[in-house]
Amino acid sequence: MIQYKSTRGSRNVKSGAQAIIKGIAEDKGLYVPETFPKLQVEIQDLIDCDYRQVAKAVLPQFLTDYTQEELAHCIDSAYDEKFEAPEVVPVVKADNAWFIELYHGKTAAFKDMALSILPYLLTTAMKKEREESKIVILTATSGDTGKAALEGFADVPNTEIVVFFPDSGVSQVQKQQMVTQEGANTHVFGITGNFDDAQTGVKHIFGNAAYAKTLADMGCKLSSANSINIGRLVPQVIYYVWSYVQLVKQGALKAGEPMNVVVPTGNFGNILAAYYAKQMGIPIHRFICASNENKVLTDFINTGCYDISERAFHVTNSPSMDILISSNLERLLYHLSGNDGDEVKALMDGLDQNKKYQVSEKIKEGLKEFYGGFADEKETKAAIGELYSKTQYLMDTHTAVAYKVYQDYRAETGDETPTVIASTASAYKFAEAVCDAVGLPQFRNGFDAISALNAFTGVTVPKGLRNLESKKVLHTGVVDKDALWDAVKGSLE
Numbered sequence: 414m415i416q417y418k419s420t421r422g423s424r425n426v427k428s429g430a431q432a433i434i435k436g437i438a439e440d441k442g443l444y445v446p447e448t449f450p451k452l453q454v455e456i457q458d459l460i461d462c463d464y465r466q467v468a469k470a471v472l473p474q475f476l477t478d479y480t481q482e483e484l485a486h487c488i489d490s491a492y493d494e495k496f497e498a499p500e501v502v503p504v505v506k507a508d509n510a511w512f513i514e515l516y517h518g519k520t521a522a523f524k525d526m527a528l529s530i531l532p533y534l535l536t537t538a539m540k541k542e543r544e545e546s547k548i549v550i551l552t553a554t555s556g557d558t559g560k561a562a563l564e565g566f567a568d569v570p571n572t573e574i575v576v577f578f579p580d581s582g583v584s585q586v587q588k589q590q591m592v593t594q595e596g597a598n599t600h601v602f603g604i605t606g607n608f609d610d611a612q613t614g615v616k617h618i619f620g621n622a623a624y625a626k627t628l629a630d631m632g633c634k635l636s637s638a639n640s641i642n643i644g645r646l647v648p649q650v651i652y653y654v655w656s657y658v659q660l661v662k663q664g665a666l667k668a669g670e671p672m673n674v675v676v677p678t679g680n681f682g683n684i685l686a687a688y689y690a691k692q693m694g695i696p697i698h699r700f701i702c703a704s705n706e707n708k709v710l711t712d713f714i715n716t717g718c719y720d721i722s723e724r725a726f727h728v729t730n731s732p733s734m735d736i737l738i739s740s741n742l743e744r745l746l747y748h749l750s751g752n753d754g755d756e757v758k759a760l761m762d763g764l765d766q767n768k769k770y771q772v773s774e775k776i777k778e779g780l781k782e783f784y785g786g787f788a789d790e791k792e793t794k795a796a797i798g799e800l801y802s803k804t805q806y807l808m809d810t811h812t813a814v815a816y817k818v819y820q821d822y823r824a825e826t827g828d829e830t831p832t833v834i835a836s837t838a839s840a841y842k843f844a845e846a847v848c849d850a851v852g853l854p855q856f857r858n859g860f861d862a863i864s865a866l867n868a869f870t871g872v873t874v875p876k877g878l879r880n881l882e883s884k885k886v887l888h889t890g891v892v893d894k895d896a897l898w899d900a901v902k903g904s905l906e
């Protein structure tokens with residue numbers, strides 16, 4: 414039986430369902446599994462399985478308080494024809510790597526992998542725990558989580574969803590996707606600030622006892638759709654198991670041989686899921702953590718010092734990674750410290766107070782499995798152009814950051830271990846930058862860029878992005894970054 418504990422030392426343990434409902438622990442820590450479950454089947458036995466079947470081998474190991482039937486219902490409802498690829502997650506070789514295409518869900522970014530199942534996991538949890546309150550999903554987004562969460566929770570009974578995005582920090586397509594969202598329980602606001610402001614503001618609301626009381630009087634309780642919720646993280650483990658099996662199936666490696674994983678990283682959720690897959694038994698040699706100009710993680714992996722004290726925030730062409738406070742790193746620190754909640758709490762307090770912290774030698778030792786690198790905007794565009802002209806394979810800007818860092822890693826280490834790259838979004842979500850990268854004229858308007866890119870490459874435009882321009886704008890609110898609570902309360906009244 415797997416139980417969940419806070420990264421900051423509180424002794425309270427929760428079941429999977431309870432942790433998913435709560436989202437974040439009372440001591441502001443994140444829920445982590447007390448021990449890691451092992452995969453109970455051989456890789457060979459998964460070779461002929463489809464994505465749903467692999468999911469059924471992974472999820473029950475983490476969510477041991479759910480019945481097999483409950484999880485089967487969640488998995489079958491989530492990973493169905495909503496996904497435009499029959500395999501759900503195609504694993505495609507281009508140049509010297511395999512791309513795990515995680516963007517074939519409704520909103521054309523990898524957030525759909527977890528957010529199409531989270532509403533089922535949460536509503537099942539509410540039934541199991543006889544939760545009577547209305548659950549209010551509070552979400553900060555750097556662009557992709559917001560839309561994926563809105564799609565997942567729109568009109569789900571007994572839930573409301575409130576999303577905050579940086580008003581001038583997301584792509585035009587990302588913004589249009591969110592502000593046109595239908596559903597009586599959806600509330601969307603731009604904020605005058607960046608993603609870190611949105612995430613910090615949301616975490617403050619979670620940590621405020623007076624707000625919790627006000628909400629309770631309204632019959633409401635907060636939860637989170639951000640990757641601080643363990644219900645976001647656990648479904649992401651599935652596709653690392655899946656992609657390992659596909660590499661074995663395609664003959665790239667034999668069962669038991671290692672692979673590398675490259676992840677374009679922001680909040681550290683996706684790469685942490687790969688780390689969890691390794692703890693389950695998937696042989697992963699190196700975790701290659703790719704950042705854009707907001708390269709706090711590159712520096713951290715190289716020095717053991719996390720320092721945002723004098724770091725400027727850059728708005729880049731990979732906006733979903735424009736993040737300086739990378740929440741899920743806290744979970745890795747906890748695991749690498751040997752489950753030392755007091756140590757993690759001291760580090761996180763240091764970050765709050767001094768805007769930096771230095772980890773112990775023990776944690777630094779554990780970080781050696783990770784490689785950190787970054788790519789700037791120019792290198793990102795160059796990578797898209799080069800791979801496209803070489804192979805006709807089209808990447809989005811985030812995936813391109815990962816691809817570029819992987820080429821640097823190979824050149825630096827000579828490591829030729831078969832490698833998967835997490836491909837996190839459709840190129841059409843960031844079409845302005847991608848057009849420029851493949852040599853098309855520069856478009857100011859994201860929708861014109863989509864048409865031009867489609868005409869040039871012939872790559873199918875995802876359903877959710879077609880006719881987006883003509884959809885009715887339903888959400889126009891922009892709030893000050895210090896006034897998020899008023900917006901939440903107003904949404905519920």
Ligand SMILES: *Cc1c(COP(=O)(O)O)cnc(C)c1O
Pocket residue numbers: 522523524557558640677678679680681682683684733734811812837838
């Ligand atoms: C969210 C996101 C990322 C970063 O993922 P994390 O789990 O936050 O590290 C990368 N690329 C895209 C397209 C995203 O939407």
